[in-house]
Amino acid sequence: MKITLCVAVIVASLAAVDARLVPHAADFALHPSSATQTAPAKALLRVPLKTNPHFKRNARAAALKAMNKYKMFQSDSFRNNLASTGTVNLTDYENDLLYYGEITIGTPGQTVKLDFDTGSSDLWFASTLCARCIRKSRYDSNKSSTYHKDGRPWHITYGDGTSSSGICGTDDVTIGGLTIKNQTIEMANKISSGFITDPSDGILGLGFNKIVTVSGVKTPVDNMISQGLISEPIFSVFLGKGSNGGGGEYLFGGINHSKFRGTLATVPVDNSRGFWTVAVGSGSVGSSTISHFSGIIDTGSTLLMLPDLQASQVAKALNAIDNEDGTYTISCNVADLHDLKLNIGGNDYIVPAADLIFEQIGRNKCMAAFAYSGSNSVGILGDTFLKNNYVVFQQEVPPSVQIAAI
Structure with a gap:
């Protein structure tokens, strides 16, 4: 996008x-x-x-x-x-x-x-x-x-x-x-x-x-x-x-x-810059911890774009290789990977290991569905995240989103 x-x-x-x-x-x-x-x-x-x-x-x-x-x-x-x-x-x-x-x-x-x-x-x-x-x-x-x-x-x-x-x-x-x-x-x-x-x-x-x-x-x-x-x-x-x-x-x-299971949870939105920005708390990949960051919910982006530090944390936990162009190469074998959990508003939302694979590019080599944004603090919650979670956007004051797992 x-x-x-x-x-x-x-x-x-x-x-x-x-x-x-x-x-x-x-x-x-x-x-x-x-x-x-x-x-x-x-x-x-x-x-x-x-x-x-x-x-x-x-x-x-x-x-x-x-x-x-x-x-x-x-x-x-x-x-x-x-x-x-x-x-x-x-x-x-x-x-x-x-x-x-x-x-x-x-x-x-x-x-x-x-x-x-x-x-x-x-x-x-x-x-x-x-x-x-x-x-x-x-x-x-x-x-x-x-x-x-x-x-x-x-x-x-x-x-x-x-x-x-x-x-x-x-x-x-x-x-x-x-x-x-x-x-x-x-x-x-x-x-x-x-x-x-x-x-x-x-x-x-x-x-x-x-x-x-x-x-x-x-x-x-x-x-x-x-x-x-x-x-x-x-x-x-x-x-x-x-x-x-x-x-x-x-x-x-x-x-x-x-279209979703469970209960919708309301999360405050910071729209001071015009975007649907939410606070993402500490997450995890397997036993590895992912630091908190600000995430813009963006239906127009295909990938999950993480701030540089958080992207490197996810990459390390998944043994991903930095392609030095914003993307990563990871294993195509789901058994080699872990689910990614992101905590938003006190609730964990999961991106399954299978959805962290974008496409195959070689023998057991796949492009990852996450990348790094070039920012120290801002990430983009694109379709990698959104196809696993139903989101309700409420724009009148105070703005908020409601999220539930699909």
Whole structure:
């Protein structure tokens, strides 16, 4: 995945962490499906995830980077005053590497594939203004009757060196059947080479509005809340494992209790820098102790990026070899490895030994699903962690997350 310049600056101040190094799950977007109506008091919006079968696995790049069928007959007020839910069965590509979702922009709706990313806060996508975006699904503002010109420029640079830029506008944005009115959108007219081959058409940021590129812009989740589209200011994330049949889901406005076991535990979030940051207490790998650190919960990063000290502690316990590029080589034999336990809010959350293996690169040689961030204190809890734990994001004051093992 990638990380915004804002993230890079923050991490640099803490010791130059490059969180969004992951090409990941570059990524998420909504996939509309048949919907079920519920009462307004229980308004929910499920946004399932869809994997991209064309993206190629690359651990090094990863370390450096979810009633729609007949909505045409429904009025806007009807759709927006009823809960719209939709679930889709998904498959993961190459061991849970990539998920993306589809949303529609404008009237009539134009579909784009987006990376749903809790590590950034901008909503941008390829547009017909972009000559280099011919392989993308490009939004055309001239074809939308609800588009309005804004004109403000925007530019985003990610930690892996990729970038995009363009101009702002406003239009209606439909996610899982619910329509956000007059959402500020960022239409790309330039994208860097890294984005040309990227499977998604852009990114939908789910971070806090503090890190939006254009000052004063409200994020899609901000607008879902203010426009009364969801009954609770939360969204929940489930990432399935390919080994268990795959699948994935974003649920806006509620919690899907069928997706996890045990009890959700509430953990305070430090959003002072615009990210979903939690305190990670001392953990362990086998009999070895892992020191505490701050972790940014990031759906847009494939790997578990640990601060340098903690990464070396995990590597030593697993007899991993430092590849000197942020990644590690480990044994492909699960019996040679140990589960990783991370303590968050006083509870242990486990990444099984099998999920610490990213991919095989040789005879009993595998790339690890963890890497080091280049920071002394900040790590990134990417999909290596998230596909083992259900997370509910609550952004209103005081912000928090709820976590339960899947």
